[in-house]
Amino acid sequence: MQDNVTVLTVSRLNALLRDLIEDNFMQIWVEGEISNFSVPASGHWYFSLKDAESQVRAVMFRVQNRLLGFVPESGMRVVCRGRLSLYPQRGEVQLIVEGLEPRGVGGLQLAFEQLKNRLAAEGLFTVERKRPLPAFPRVVGVVTSATGAAIHDIIQVLRRRGAGVQVLLRPVLVQGEGAAREIAAAIAELNRQGEAEVLIVGRGGGSLEDLWAFNEEPVARAIHGSRIPVISAVGHEVDHTIADFAADLRAPTPSAAAEMVARGRLELEEHLDHLVLRLAAEMRRRVDFGRERLDGLRRRLRSPRESLALARQRQADLMRRLSLAMVRKQQERAWRLDALAARLNDLSPLRTLGRGYAIVTRAGGEIVRDAGTLLAGERVELRFARGRAGARIEEVEG
Structure with a gap:
């Protein structure tokens, strides 16, 4: 060996290789299939990313994966964003994953399906636990934004259809960081106060990202744990969230939720109006019937002289009718006798x-x-x- 040759230790070699790799592969996107996925007690995710010919080790540390919203599985095809590094203890190249998206389906949609299936397996969505709404609620709790269109629509409908209904608004963030925690806390607070008889939880329409707070587990568990019946009113009619499945009733819009709350009172008022109309009509009918009966009695209660004259007139009429009947009968018999005599004469041998x-x-x-x-x-x-x-x-x- 020559004297001027530099001899590297394994550690130094791996350090040089790591610097080389990390300097040249600071931000890359890699597509592949997940295999050997594991989650140790540390919370980090370890897996291999492979295609038909090769594979590379990958890790996604807890600080990044807790923000992902869903848990990958072996066999899932994904696109990873990250950087390359070298694990010096084993001299292995690995992909440090900082972002991950399922191939063919969005990450939020996958997170939605995973949470929905998990909560359904726990029984949070069973029909048996759904409670009916109170027939005539006097106090309605609303969990939504204080500045959004949803609270405006709800108040307008309740004023129009449910006069006298009191609204308890618990203003919350309805999207963004911390929104799910605020919504869950507001539901719990209204339950502790115990004044509201029914809760409306929701917001206006938006994208899947905008509605995501209502797809988070804390909100679903707060709705499930509420002692007060809950109506979920998130987005438009085509939007569906985890909150819809956990709630006792789903409304397609916030306005529809308010109509559901006020429907019992409105139906009662309409029923009472119908009964009043029926009662008035029946009273008029009875009065008219009594008046007609009284007039009939008055016509029947004549003086004895008038009654006697009517009886005589009726007797004379009957006698006249009897005489006419007798004459008509005699004529009929004479005509019949003449007809028989003529027939007998026609048959006589003397003729x-x-x-x-x-x-x-x-x-x-x-x-x-x-x-x-x-x-x-x-x-x-x-x-x-x-x-x-x-x-x-x-x-x-x-």
Whole structure:
């Protein structure tokens, strides 16, 4: 070995390599699939990032991963933002991850699904624990921003539809750092005070990032732990948050939440108005019926002389009708008798004899209907329309 050759220790070599790597790879983006993901007691995340041919060790320290909102899993394809370094104790290159995004789905959406599934498994969203709203609440607690459109809309609806309803506003941040803690604390405070009979928790619409405070675990657990029924009114009708699943009832908008609260009172008022109208109509009907009945009684309660005159008039009318009926009956009988006599006359043998015919009878009165039954020299009797004559048969044909 030559005297001017510099000999490095392993530690010095690794230190030089680390400086070289860190100076040249201070900010890089790497895409790959997570494998061997682990979380030791320190809270740091250790995993490998690989593709079809290679892999690199990676670490995401607790100070960064606690801000991520979701927990990666082995097999998940991600894009990592970070820097390269060298772990001198083992001489291994590793990626220090400072940011991480799932490939194909946003990190917030993934965090939403993970928290939703975890809380659902704990039973926070079960239908059995949902409580009905009070029918006629007098005090409504509202957890929202004091300057947003949501509180304005809620107050307007309650003034229009629920006269006399008192509103207890607990102003909070509805987005940004610390908003979830303020919302959860306001729900707990209203429960401790115990004045409100129902809570409206929400805000106006926005992006997923704007609504994220209502997707955080503290808010979901505060709603679940509330002794007072909670209506979640976050965003617009198409927006859904973890708070919606944890609440006793979801309203598509803050205005709709206020309508749900005031609906019982409004329905009662409408029902009372309907009953008043029905009562008035029934009273008018009964008065009209009594007046008509009284008029009828008055018409029936006539003087005895008037009643006697009416009875006589009715008797005379009946007698006239009876006489007419008897005459009509006699005429009908006479017409029928004449018709029968005419028919009888048409069928009489005398009517036939009157047309020039005669009846031939043998001795003993037997009528001869067939000339073949007669004998030459036999005596017969001929009966005409007027009178009779004796005769003798001289010749028979037939």
